[in-house]
Amino acid sequence: MYAHPNHIPQPPHSAGQRHQGFRTKINPSQIPSATEAIEFDRHQWEDTTYLNLPGEHVPFSTTDFVGLDQGNSSPKFVRMTTWNIPHTSRLAGECAVPMAAVFQPFADLDPREEPVPFVDFGERGPARCERCRAYINPWVKWTRGGNAWKCNLCTHETEVSPEYFCNLDANLQRMDHLQRPELNRGTIDFAVPSEYWATNPPQRLLMPYFSAEPPPTGPRRPLPMNFVFALDVSAEAVRSGLLHTTCAAIQDILFGQNACFPPESELAILTFDLTLHFHDLSSDLVPMLVVSDIDEVFVPLRSGLFVKPAERRNAIEGLLTAIPERFAQMTYVEAALGSVIRASLAALAGRGGHVVVFQSTMPRVGAGGLPGEPNEADLYETSKETSLYVPRDNTWQDIATECVEDGIGVSMFLTMSKYIDVGSIGVVASMTGGELFYHPRFTPERDSAVLYAQIHRLMRRTTGYNCMMRVRTSNGIRVSEYCGNFHQRGATDVEFGVLDADKAFSVTLKHSGGTLDTRGYVFLQSAVLYTTIEGQRRVRTCNLALPVVELAWNVFRLADLDATVYYLARHAQKLANIREDLTENCSSILLAYRNKCSNTSSYDQLILPEAFKGLPVYTLGMHKSKCLRARNVSSDVRNYHAHRMLSMSVRSLMQLLYPPLLALHDLAEDAGLPDPTTGRIVLPDIMRDSHLYMEAHGVYLIDNGEAMIMWVGGSVSPQILLDLFGVDDLMAVDAQMVANSLGLKPSFLPRFTTSSRTGAPSAGGRFSKFFVARQNQDAAELEFSDMLVEDQNAGAMAYTDYLSLVHNQIKQVLVDGGTIGGAVALRGSVW
Structure with missing residues (x-):
């Protein structure tokens, strides 16, 4: 694609950097694309x-x-x-x-x-090399007439058990080679016997929680994964609408039209502010038990904390409906995040599970209580800047270690309106293999659809x-x-x-x-x-x-x-x-x-x-x-994106670094529609990330997996505005609209919904937040321009x-x- 001779001027953007010294003259249209x-x-x-x-x-x-x-x-x-x-x-x-x-x-x-094959060898477990303990695979060699196999990793020969023996053919392959997935497929799931069970961590001198019973020791029998949903009910969570949105989202994954909560699993619901609140779901009245000791937490319930949603639907729905009303007049501004994670650890001890936390304020009390917000501006470009990107309290690393040793992962939905110290609390999600979902300045109108999609993906994806x-x-x-x-x-x-x-x-x-x-x-x-x-x-x-x-x-x-x-x-x-x-x-x-x-x-x-x-x-x-x-970016934003880059897939990273850009006004007729011969959706072609290829009468969509921005040129056709927004005047376009309200014209809607070419599952479960940026009018244009990688912006050079x-x-x-x-x-x- 060649640079358009009538391209738009570069949209408003953050300051870039010029090349110092001799500059080779390069034609933008000739550089690698x-x-x-x-x-x-x-x-x-x-x-x-x-x-x-x-x-x-x-x-x-x-x-x-x-x-x-x-x-x-x-x-x-x-x-x-x-x-x-x-x-x-x-x-x-x-x-x-x-x-x-x-x-x-x-x-x-x-x-x-x-799908990935599943192989069960029974009580003897999968065949493994006696020396290096590698698992049997398609690249091993069979010796001694099939009585042994040579490991492809260490070359050691291992005897074949009598139950697994098979004669070899003229090519020195087992006669049953084609019937053995483990000898044909590179990716295999093996069932394993009790010797592979997880082991409970050894008892510590100082336990992170109080338990009336001694902690379990030795191997633990594998059980279906339990979930703990921990809801921040502080004043900020109520004010922002997070609490109401969260309760509705949990109801949706449990009992909605597209319910996706694992049927074998049980869940517990905790709420927290300056105290911890446990809910007895075995009773239809769902009594709430309050634990005010947030330094030495304990679980006040012996039964009724975990239940299967299908068996206690009325109690769970009643609780989730009552929680926003119960805490509507909440005046506490603190939420003891570290303490509620340790309470969840106490509840899941001996079996493992997944803790999903919804937090809207920096935890100043309880385990890992953090001091006030640092003055970041004074630390930039100094030797102390690194302190912004590590936990300010080692307790958070201790909490993470305690959770992962007990087989517990922690995922967090962060919906703060100001500094929350992702560098400290985020380490719990990072070390346990969990996930951070980042919604600064949360508003239900803009973010609820994204949060719903994220929690659905959290439940639906393959997880161990x-x-x-x-x-x-x-x-x-x-x-x-x-x-x-x-x-x-x-x-x-x-x-x-x-x-x-x-x-x-x-x-x-x-x-x-x-x-x-x-x-x-x-x-x-x-x-x-x-x-x-x-x-x-x-x-x-x-x-x-x-x-x-x-x-x-x-x-x-x-x-x-x-x-x-x-x-x-x-x-x-x-x-x-x-x-x-x-x-x-x-x-x-x-x-x-x-x-x-x-x-x-x-x-x-x-x-x-x-x-x-x-x-x-x-x-x-x-x-x-x-x-x-290079330019000043808050430490919360840096730490969140660092967490993302250390966990995301290759595909998601490539999309983040060079977001796909589409010209919506110039899509092929069949783009976004099923191919008549194969039935697969015809994907539109993407264009280079630079304003040099954009025109003022165009509409462009860019998506980096975190934000999806539609840029609307000042000279756009009224017909395109009607197709997309239902109005024919650019000034009448609602810049705060959400993506699912677009495309009132049915023929255009399928093209738009597939045009990002990424969708929630392939983008790591992150349904991108949607913004409209009208040329020279909306604040989202700054973010759009900074996503044009080939332009001079974001504290760096042009391509x-x-x-x-x-x-x-x-x-x-x-x-x-x-x-x-x-x-x-x-x-x-x-x-």
Whole structure:
């Protein structure tokens, strides 16, 4: 797509940054386009099945492809930064491509794909290697006539149990090979016996809660997952409408038309302000028991706290209807968040579960009570700025550790009107594998539909609890680091209170010495031991076989842009000079390709490998993300987005860094409608994120997974306004309208509802908040403009200037020698 000669002037935006020094003259229409690559990949795979074979190109994470598992896990479960492994550590260093894997074990599959197979070996459990404890998989080799199998990870031979024995055919494969999913499929769920049960944590000298009975010890029988809904009933929650909206949303997931609460599960409802309120749901009158001791909490109920909704519908509906009325005149302004989490821990001790908290004010009392709001302006650009991004009270880390050790995940809906200290309280959600849902300045008219969608996704997605995960590798490769939202006590295992379909984590891989065999493969296996919502203990394994190569060209040929961007974005948050290191990492990768694969080109020519043509623009998108943005951004916003980036899927991150932009006034006739031959929705093409491609008579929609903004040009056609808003005058458009009130004309509505191409499930359960931005009139235009990654805004350069910076860094090294990271780098603050 070429820049339009009559493009609009750049909309109002936050201040950007100009390139310092020599600026290479670049034609914006000639620079690499992320959207062209995305659209090409989509059209390539939308009617083709991906076969999941080693050594093949992998579809982008943004493509809705259909995969066929033939022994390698689908890229939806595992993505590699390069699908060809360098045979030595020296080659890996020379290529500068990080060697890492991104795992999303419970990722959603396309309805056209086969579900993950479930295999039950009975009381003996799944076959495992006697030495490294890897699980049996399609890449093992059978020996001794089928009496043993050689582990593909450590090469140890393990005897086959008599019950599992089968003769081999002429190809040394088992005769029942095709009837054994564990020998054909890369992703498998195994049922496991009692020796795999979760274990209760050891008794502490100082318990976090008071219990009249000693805490349970030893293995715990797997049970259906229980939920605790903890509702803030302070004055702020009542005033903002959160309390009423929350009660209605819980009723909807329990008993509404689209009820989605797991039928095997039980729930408890707690309310809290300066005290904790427990509700006895076994009685139709639902008495409320108040615990005023918020420093040493206890559970005052022995029965009636947890019930199945179907059995106690009248009591639950009556309580949820009465709560907003009961606390309507509430004058308490405090809410003891830490204490209610510990009370939930006490209620779920010995079995695990999920705590869903709705909080609207900073917790100043009870466990982890926080002091007043810090003066952030005085800390920016100083050595103390880092204090804004860590918990101010270590009690929050203690609470998180206590929960995850007991198999409990905590998710939070934050709906504050002022500072709430996400850096402190958010660590509980991060360490337990839970989720943060962020609704600043909550208003029911704008946010209730989003909150409803989020809580529905919370209930519907695949979720496990009491989770423990380990990644094993074959000889010659080791895992050096795990990165994500979890709790890690040792070097090899990480723990999650809950782990769901929208969460991903990454591992960094290193050579462990020596040279890998280029005629063989490198193998990876992740194993997640978890309890299902229904109460069954399982292990989900994901297996990968990766070719070993000795040429840098082959490393770059199958490099994965999405996984590399994901790795750089996550690990950037640990660096002292984040933005500068991101640029240097980007330049180093491009320099390595230039040196190893294209060293005869002119120094004045910027050479980009095919796999990494989009790397500079996505790196620029990281600079402009809210957790790394250079201009003043509140610590709550930074910490929330940092939490998101450490837990979101690859697809969600790519959408966040370079949001899809659509020209709604110029959609194809069939866009958003079912294809007459396949029945699938025809997706519209996206355009580049820059005002240079926009026209004043157009209507554009952008969606980064957090906010969906419709920009309406000042010269838009009255007919388009009628189709979208039901009015023909731009000044009559209601800028506060919500998305589901759009498209009064039936023929246009289907196109709009599918035009974001992301929808709630694929965007990590986050139904984006909708805003209308009329040209030069509405405040949302500032946010819209800052989402145009290729423009100069958000404290960073325009795409053309950024390419000049990257090119100059590479050229300086080519001319003067040395490495990336000299005087060209722009050193700055911690963010």
